[in-house]
Amino acid sequence: MASPLSLFMPVIPGTDLQKMAQDLAQFQTALGEALQSIGTVHYARTLILDGAMPNLQVGAGSKPTDNYVLAIITEYDGSFDDYIGDFASQVGDVFNAFLKYVVGGAAIIPVQSNQQAFLEYLKTNDASQAPTATPIYQAYDATVQEIYAHGIKPVSGS
Amino acid sequence: MSTTIDFSDVQGTILRGYRVDLARHFILTVTNGPKAGAFIEALVDGTDGLPRITTAVHIKPKPECFVNVAFTAAGLTALGLSDQELTTFDAGFQRGATNATTAGKVGDTGSSAPANWVGGLSNGAAVHIILSVWVDDDPAVLEKVSATLRAAFAGCITELSAHDAKALPDNHVHFGYRDNIAQPTVDGAPPRKRQIPDDQPVVPTGEFLLGYDKAGGGQYSVQPSQLSKNSSYAAFRILEQDVVAFEQFLDAYSKTAGISAELLAAKVCGRWRNGNPIELQPDDPGTFLPPSEVNNFKYVAPQLPPDDTLGLKCPIGSHIRRxxxxxxxxxxxxxxxxxxxxxxxxxxxxxxxxxxxxAPVKRGLIGYFINASIFNQFEFVQSQWSLRSSFVKAATAPGDPDGTNGNAYFNISGQDVFLGVNDPKSSSFTLAAIGQGGTNNTTITGFSRMITTVGAAYVFFPSMTGLRYLAGLLQR
Structure with missing residues (x-):
């Protein structure tokens, strides 16, 4: 049974959208390699939303706003709490790069040295743990490693 | 790597094995904080006739005794640390060993539940200090040092209990195995007197001492800063071993598995009872290997043999591999x-x-499991590796990418035979064999727990600087 993480992090007002988007793109390879190494994450994606837009999407050429939200959405196996130390070791540098853009992020950088505060931050900003969150739907009940063990190969370059 | 550690600021047991035969662990409650602080100060300085706290500095000739002292979260509070400061400590340490979440997490349930613990350890709030004394081999010296300490407890500390340990010949433990073979090589730590190299990376200092870089970057630290650098944590555990039940297990389940009792003993541990790793001696125990070989092995290799990705020699669920x-x-x-x-x-x-x-005899293992993070090390290993089998990644043997001969994922089940809860309704241990999907594996089931936790505490080993700070908190 996988668990959801739906991390929505308000961006510090005045943040340079292009710079943040570039950083996000720059770290995608490192993030993918780290998640592959961890071995419990089924899917993950990062998004930038704009709360000032009717459809929440950052429009091409739209004017800068102070309502950006950085989102990280994943489905993973096992206990996030127990593996927070491993998670911080594997993706800490990526999160350190992301957290400098979000409200409250600076206080937990580097996450490798602030693991419990990092965990609390993730819980606080995880919309999947909000009272209004509904249970996750999943098409299969198998862990990442179980899927691999049955012959499905890891996606090359992910 | 060559981290420099000020050994004179580190409590000795963190970085050194004392190579002694006798130990006594005092479980203590602080009844007068300021006077207890003065007692600790005297221990640090070795004044008032008290033995001096042993540091990691090598002492020649060997001293009469070795002494170290550690504190629970309640103990730090009793000595004047604020609640705010305690929130900077390790999450597991803050919970403590008797906490219900902790107990469930590490498998201290059923007969091992904290309510059943001995020597006052069941009441975690009253356990403040664990003071440990090690002496070479003379019980009279242990009694003499104990008498000195007990006299100094008067008026500030109550002794809840004292627990003795005595080494068995050749470093054996009650289940008959030779122990004390594998220890991590810690960057900057003094070399072991008897070098037993392993084929593993040197572990960063920060995995065992606060204030140094740890694996994966960053450092562990606490507030106030005087308590941080060169301090460490430990899980103190008293683990009672039912030797009769273990021998009955070996006798009954070796027949089920169709192997000898000694081979089953080696499979569940990962070492033969003479200490040799089954990874290097898969068929028979042989003669005890020299120190340069006995711990010098890996499980994965680019070719077969010696690769053991599938756990055909050393089971993936064996005690040492978990x-x-x-x-x-x-x-x-x-x-x-x-x-x-x-x-x-x-x-x-x-x-x-x-x-x-x-009649039932109380025997087992007592001591410290030391780390810089109880949460990430002791609790992680116990909760994720000893009590689960889902931590193993899917992996196939060299030259068999499709797993025709099997996959590591299928070759482990249940929990650690030694450290698991092992409810007979779900207990399980897998002896792997070549075959796709584990179809040819032999799995034994239905056995019970043979090691019971009868006492535990999560403790903090302050640096010598930290001990002085702590000693003075309520005296100032």
């Missing part, structure tokens, strides 16, 4: 992030199969 997977692929990170220094010794009379115990 607690230190070495180079085996596990989810998360790897074993370097979750090493533990073990400083434990047997207690109770040795078991003699020719002279059955007339």
């Amino acid at each position: 607690n230190n997977p070495r180079d085996m692929a596990v989810i998360g990170t790897d074993s370097v992030h979750h090493r533990i220094v073990r400083r434990a010794m047997p207690y109770g009379p040795s078991y003699d199969p020719s002279v059955p115990d007339p």
